[in-house]
Amino acid sequence: GAVVSQHPSRVICKSGTSVKIECRSLDFQATTMFWYRQFPKKSLMLMATSNEGSKATYEQGVEKDKFLINHASLTLSTLTVTSAHPEDSSFYICSASTGGPHTNTEAFFGQGTRLTVV
């Protein structure tokens, strides 16, 4: 299957700083990228959907100014956690899909980023 690379895999940052997480599709062009958050022993929660060259669509309850998403090219999307606080500590996972709304394609997932805010 297609490969999605997420970087960094782990990051520790101080409270009040910002952290950027990168998500790259290595061998395909990702029309759409998704960002998820996962708490320990819980399921993945969709945060936002981004299409290349347009603004991200955020799920209800997700702060746009807190979680900045940029999808500048067909192979790269970034999530920036701004002014991070300990409650932002979580496992963040991106996924990428090649198809548009009415295509029969799967989403490929990165390996996740473990963010710890101290």
Place this chain on the structure above:
Amino acid sequence: DAKTTQPPSMDCAEGRAANLPCNHSTISGNEYVYWYRQIHSQGPQYIIHGLKNNETNEMASLIITEDRKSSTLILPHATLRDTAVYYCIVRVVRRTGNQFYFGTGTSLTVIP
């Protein structure tokens, strides 16, 4: 927004078939059923997907009922490496793209 319900946990003996059920009674006509699995602290791994017909690949088989309100993922010969959380997902089609909302999943434990 998850449209699926799954049992929280299941056990399966090594070498036997693992049958994981999923209910999706509110599925719409153009929505696909996808299965992913997640091994601890890793990203989800794609297994299989289908619309109406049963599907089979090198990993698993997917059986979808005729009314499409439920499906079953079958791992024909479970191994210890199949221990994971299995997610059944109904892919929602929106203007912004295909969105995958994860439900609570089934934690499958393969027992030696």
